[in-house]
Amino acid sequence: MDENKETQTKMKTPPIVSPQEWEAARQQLLVKEKELTRARDAMAAARRRMPWMVVEKEYVFDGPNGKVSLLDLFEERPQLIVYRAFFEPGVFGWPDHACRGCSLGADQVSHLSHLNARDTTLAYVSRAPQTDIERLKARMEWEMPWYTITDDFDKDFGVDEWHGHNVFFRDSDNRIFRTYFIHDRGDEAMGSTWNYLDLTPLGRQEVWEDSPEGYPQTAPYKWWNWHDEYATSTSPDPKWVKVVDNAVATANLNE
Template identity: 75%
Template sequence: MTATTENGKGGQAMHKPAVVSQQAWEVARRELLVKEKAHTRARDALAAERRRMPWVVVEENYVFEGTEGRVSLLDLFAGRHQLIVYRAFYEPGVFGWPEHACRGCSMVADQVAHVAHLNARDTTLVFASRAPQADIARLKARMGWTMPWVTITDSFDKDFGVDEWHGTNVFYRDGERIFRTYFINNRGDEQMGGTWNYLDITPLGRQEVWEDSPEGYPQTATYKWWNWNDAYVADAEPDKKWVEVSDAGEAAFRAEGANEKS
């Protein structure tokens, strides 16, 4: 069948794809799936290359204002090895102030997954703005946001390229030494929010055995570390029942793939 048209929003002609049989649709889906899987493999390869990027030492002792008072960049790690800092624009002069943060930054905040899953991978996520803590607390309560959010008090934003535009910086802690490992902004930020996308920009990655990571990097069995956001326990062994369930799921997936190739 030929493509159909109708008037969309604004009265413009909207040219829709052809309507076909279920069998023809499955053929088209499988053809596209080949390209989608190639895209996934390319994304994984890019993340592997990102994990091998050089690091730069952070020499400055940056200070922020948190809910409990002044905190250092080292404190933001909360004892973990990895730190992701998103520079959100919420301060005098930003459109929406003081009732709202920047619309784009607010959309990013709305998409942030539960941080417990990042924490389980030794990773802390923090938002940073120049607004006072009282305003940040009020904004978070109004919008239903729960991620840690600190106030910038020095040149942190200028030094890391986020004084005039949003951006996400990634840091790694080795003892008390801090390294900047990655930076992403502009359209790169639009994919942020999901647990996997955040982990893919960190130096340790998802830390699962299938990943191509440098020798000695921490890795655990795929799926096995996953948990409910209120059930993570530090250094706990994977739940035996969940291991059985995920093993069965993996086996079924591999069997389905083998049947498709035969």
């Protein structure tokens, strides 16, 4: 017997029901899903009210074009998310691959232009030399900026022995603050534009969000663009705004 068929015969599957019963069951779960969505929004709102920790120590990384600072990693944007990936001697997969878990996460990273459009930069850091990082990125077709740790950055921010995302904010005086940190199973949800933005101190920057007074916010949906046109087209595009307005008028998109 085929192994998959044998496994399926041993599974205690849910009952088979009519379309009407199936829809009723889905509606029951939908109530819980909405509760989960609102709880996730509330968690993101709480993150935006987390106290900040000033980063006074200077850190140096190797980049494709030489030495760079933590401030440089922002790429002149106010928000920075730094993921510590394990790619270095002693890590399973070296030198051909990064850690399998870190690689699985890297495969899920959404197109960075959407994050950049919300003034947010994502960067990966490891201890591998830049020549190895560039070779790995080319093999795996990864596009995120990826730097080499040269000092105690990983130790100072809790990622010297395990992966994790650190979130930073840069103010108008170029002071850097650590605003949030996730690791372990918290990293599992990362990859989508929305989950990254929900980690940041400014959030998605949309008017429906519960954010502190004075935070930048614009209408939802209307800032979206094709990833290859953020730099060249008007945002929000009037034609797209009309599409969104029509959709909002006929559906509850914010639920």
